[in-house]
Amino acid sequence: MWERVDSIPDLLAALMRSRQTILPKRLAEPGPDAAQLEHILAAAASAPDHGQLLPWRFIRVPGEVRGLLAEQFAAALLARDATALPEQVEQAREKAFRAPCLLLVVVDGVRGDPSIDLGERLLSTGCAVQNLLLMATALGFGSALTSGKALKDEGLRQLFALQAGEHALCFVSLGTAQARKSERLRPQVADYVSHLTAGQGVVRGV
Numbered sequence: 242m243w244e245r246v247d248s249i250p251d252l253l254a255a256l257m258r259s260r261q262t263i264l265p266k267r268l269a270e271p272g273p274d275a276a277q278l279e280h281i282l283a284a285a286a287s288a289p290d291h292g293q294l295l296p297w298r299f300i301r302v303p304g305e306v307r308g309l310l311a312e313q314f315a316a317a318l319l320a321r322d323a324t325a326l327p328e329q330v331e332q333a334r335e336k337a338f339r340a341p342c343l344l345l346v347v348v349d350g351v352r353g354d355p356s357i358d359l360g361e362r363l364l365s366t367g368c369a370v371q372n373l374l375l376m377a378t379a380l381g382f383g384s385a386l387t388s389g390k391a392l393k394d395e396g397l398r399q400l401f402a403l404q405a406g407e408h409a410l411c412f413v414s415l416g417t418a419q420a421r422k423s424e425r426l427r428p429q430v431a432d433y434v435s436h437l438t439a440g441q442g443v444v445r446g447v
């Protein structure tokens with residue numbers, strides 16, 4: 242999985258490139274043990290955080306309570322679509338049982354300094370999640386982020402005891418990758434960087 246590298250920048254670049262989404266259905270045991278999970282979660286704390294609001298948190302969903310989440314996924318689907326077929330409801334339920342380690346990512350849009358808006362809080366959350374994913378990758382685990390309409394469901398909010406102003410953003414799944422796709426084509430720097438000029442406005446490229 243690892244290419245040979247001789248410098249810290251190269252090592253970091255290799256680590257970042259080797260992180261790829263492994264769908265939760267392809268994440269099997271073993272997941273991270275307690276010490277590894279602590280290491281992974283601690284990586285989140287290095288995220289930039291304007292005003293040190295700690296606007297994000299993670300809620301772990303241990304294996305023994307996945308059934309509660311499964312029922313909530315099923316209920317959320319039926320609340321959205323009362324005509325959902327039994328197999329669709331079962332599929333919604335089944336999603337709760339994928340991947341050995343499952344975390345819900347929550348952002349708080351209101352706590353602390355109101356001048357630090359939701360966008361800034363979401364950026365901090367994204368940084369925390371990426372740190373976590375990279376540490377999981379460094380430890381040899383596959384990972385995935387998943388979202389979906391159920392995250393906005395009132396029953397799910399209640400299950401996780403979310404406060405007013407908190408948003409459930411996505412789930413993080415961690416486990417041992419059963420299969421990997423080839424590395425996807427990443428965008429080139431010129432695709433996403435431009436620069437300001439004196440006479441021609443903003444021009445593409447570094």
Ligand SMILES: Cc1cc2nc3c(=O)[nH]c(=O)nc-3n(C[C@H](O)[C@H](O)[C@H](O)COP(=O)(O)O)c2cc1C
Pocket residue numbers: 260261262263386387388389410411425
């Ligand atoms: C907030 C967030 C939510 C995501 N939710 C899903 C999802 O529900 N299902 C899915 O297949 N991928 C989901 N993804 C993963 C992206 O599809 C994935 O990162 C993208 O395809 C790029 O692939 P890579 O992660 O291998 O680079 C999500 C990514 C983010 C950032």
